[in-house]
Amino acid sequence: MQKDWNGESVVILDFGSQYTQLIARRVRAEQVFSVILPHSARLEEIIAEKPRGIILSGGPATVTDEEAPRLDADIFSLDLPVLGICYGMQLIAQIRGAVVEKANHREYGHTVIDTDTQSPLFAGTPASQRVWMSHGVRVKTLPEGFRTVASSPGCPIAAICTDRERIFGLQFHPEVFHTDHGTAILRNFLFEICRCEPVWSSRSFVDLEVARIRERVGDSRVLCAVSGGVDSSVMAALVDRAIGGQLCPVFVDNGLLREGEAEEVRGILSECLTAGLVFIDASDDFLSRLEGVENPELKRKIIGATFIEVFERASELHGPFRFLAQGTLYPDVIESRSTVGPSATIKSHHNVGGLPETMRFELIEPLSLLFKDEVREVGRYLGLPVRQISRHPFPGPGLAVRVPGAVTREDLDLLRKVDRIFIDGLRREGLYDDVWQAFSVLLPVRSVGVMGDERTYQKAAVLRAVTSMDGMTADWARLPYEFLQDIASEIINKVPGVNRVVYDISSKPPSTIEWE
């Protein structure tokens, strides 16, 4: 992990709250760099980030339980401002000797609190304000050296601070949208209490990363795979800005791309990168190996293995390379050192992370500190076309996971036509950016229809559109009925071989976004 954001960072210690990443994003939205560390972080790890303040997140545990997560480090010895949110506040109170107890009932939802407007944390916010609570434990007595700076009838100690106004606790969540003045409260903490400077921006990020990459790479060469997706395009553009011709971007056409995609991506990347793009048409390799394979996991494994082979050949042909650049994002980094442990493998997501032993590279992951929306910002700053930056995610195994069962060229062609109509329609009606992801699936079943006076017996296609924050959970998008009707009839009229269209209204969980 890279350290030292000009000594202007805030460390967030994660106690497992669903809102931890949201806190980090809110802080960064104020142009202050934030780093999430597990609650078990050692003092040296925290100090290495040179923070100006520390935030303790909420969490699902109960502080009074034996196994509840604790602070491993004595962060109070650093004499930095600390803000404990929900579980974080309860922990501070407990450490400082207060009585913390389970409430009679869980408090969840909006509450109006009365605040001490003299407290710097609430400066500029109303004396009475609506906040969002979500807790079943409360601080019953004040810890020594603290005073109450907010209360509500149901929660007499809703916010606390030390007399010196360095350590704060909030029973409610300032990071969520439902807390009316949450942004102002966080701003007060960052700027009035921690005295942070708002210096974190796409520009400063790019300047710093470009310098870092140059220094690390020297005159060595760097290989990277670009998929045409947002992350790998922005990563390549950034590394390209740093080292230009020393970068070798490889784009593999696996025969599982959408209509016109290979040409489009090739065109955009060739325009945006000074390094020459290596384009490899390996569609025959992929499609022949997938022939007759029905099992989704096997399909994914074959695609992953074939990709590595093709990539290996490219690296031999164009190498040698000392470094491999990857578009890993911050949520992946946080996930991999999660305090809760890795989640069960639902699908084997393939990426270049699983390269064989013989291909030993040093990794460059310049986006590993960023969230998706920040990556888009950086892409905009680097001058990538808006259309490229706002593209929906597209899975590595491509259309193979959108043709359930065995994949054939004919079915892929059929699916491409259906998908093109759907996506073009979304763009035309200005709906494309309202959804996280939209695509079509071609079902391996046929159904009876009637066209003119003729009986038809053809395939059914699925339209899937979801809203989501990060792809981890998703809801089906409420696209207008009229739009869906128009698209369905356009597909049935224009794509011979498809006589039925259905709309997928499953959410994730329990379904997943892709069908396989």
Ligand code: XMP
């Ligand atoms: P699921 O289907 O697991 O998808 O709900 C969540 C998100 O991940 C994308 N996805 C993949 N991305 N390689 C990728 O790079 C993969 O193998 C892969 N499988 C799913 C999916 O499109 C959605 O955005």
